[in-house]
Every structure is written in C-alpha cells, then in structure tokens.
Amino acid sequence: MTQKPSPTVQATLLPEEYEMLQELRQKKPARNPPPKRMSSGDRIADKVAATVGSWRFIIIQSSLLVMWIILNVIVWIKHWDPYPFILLNLMLSFQAAYTAPIIMMSQNRQSLVDRQSAEHDYQINVKAELEIELLHDKIELLHNTINTLRKKEIVEISKMLEQQQQCLQGIEEIFRK
Numbered sequence: 001m002t003q004k005p006s007p008t009v010q011a012t013l014l015p016e017e018y019e020m021l022q023e024l025r026q027k028k029p030a031r032n033p034p035p036k037r038m039s040s041g042d043r044i045a046d047k048v049a050a051t052v053g054s055w056r057f058i059i060i061q062s063s064l065l066v067m068w069i070i071l072n073v074i075v076w077i078k079h080w081d082p083y084p085f086i087l088l089n090l091m092l093s094f095q096a097a098y099t100a101p102i103i104m105m106s107q108n109r110q111s112l113v114d115r116q117s118a119e120h121d122y123q124i125n126v127k128a129e130l131e132i133e134l135l136h137d138k139i140e141l142l143h144n145t146i147n148t149l150r151k152k153e154i155v156e157i158s159k160m161l162e163q164q165q166q167c168l169q170g171i172e173e174i175f176r177k
Contacts, residue, residue: 012133021134024127033120042109049106052099 013021038046051057068088072081081087 012137013130017130021127021130024123024130027123029120029123029127036113038109041105045102045106045109048099049103052103 065088068081069085072079072085073083
C-alpha cells in the first residue's frame, strides 16, 4: 500500500492527477497488457487477409489466369469459356465479393487491437510521467532539506570556531601572563 505524499512532495500534482496515479499503480498497466481475444471468425479473416495480400497468392492467381486464357484461346481443347471469358469474370467477381468484406473484418479487428494497444501505451506513459513528476518533487525536497541542513551545520561550525577562538585567546592570555 502506498502512502500519500506530504503536501510539499505533491506540490506539482493536482489531486485528480494523484488519484489517477493511484489507479494506474493498482492496475499496473506495464505488467498487464490487454488480453488478445480472437474468435474463430477473426482468425479466419486474418488468414484470408494474409493469404490474399501475399506475393505467393498474386503469383499463383496470375499463373492460373494465364493458363485459363491459354487453354481457352490457343489449345485445341473444347473451349469451356470462350473469349470474352465470362465464366472467368464471374469467378473473379465472386472472389472479390467474398474477399473484400473478409479483409475489411480483419482490418476492423486490427484497428480495434491497435486502439487498445495505444490506450494501454497511453496509460503507461501517463503513469511514468506522474511518477517522474513525484520523483522530481522528492529530489527537490531532498535537495532543499540538504541545503537547510548544510546551512545549519555551517552556523554550528561557525559557533564552534568562535568558541575555539575564544578558548585559544584565553589560553594565549594565560601564557602571556
């Protein structure tokens, strides 16, 4: 349990800042990152987005499209999709119609994760800033205390020196007689 600092230590923290610091100390945001909850739909959307957004997918799809066109234009096989490749267009439209929303779901989920991560980082930064401010105040208080003690010591040493000078003058007078 933390103690509330003295008023001189809390000089630059407002009461609401101090309360926020206490809450952040209890939460310990640096040790407790937000949990990453993913449903099976989220995992599927991420895998689809990762697959569709890769060079491997682009190369494989481009190869399949070239083969489709070659088999339907040049080869002497039965042409199942003659030019202008209406079946190919239909298949690509279906692919786009399903992949676009899935990629959007993945992006929305990633956006949510990024916002949570940014909020988490913000809490850590606020806590660090408030802790540094408190440490700064404590160091300043310690510095002032040390300066006060030094001044008192200097006054005491000066008094001692005066007393010793008086003693030495007394001894000198005794030897002069």
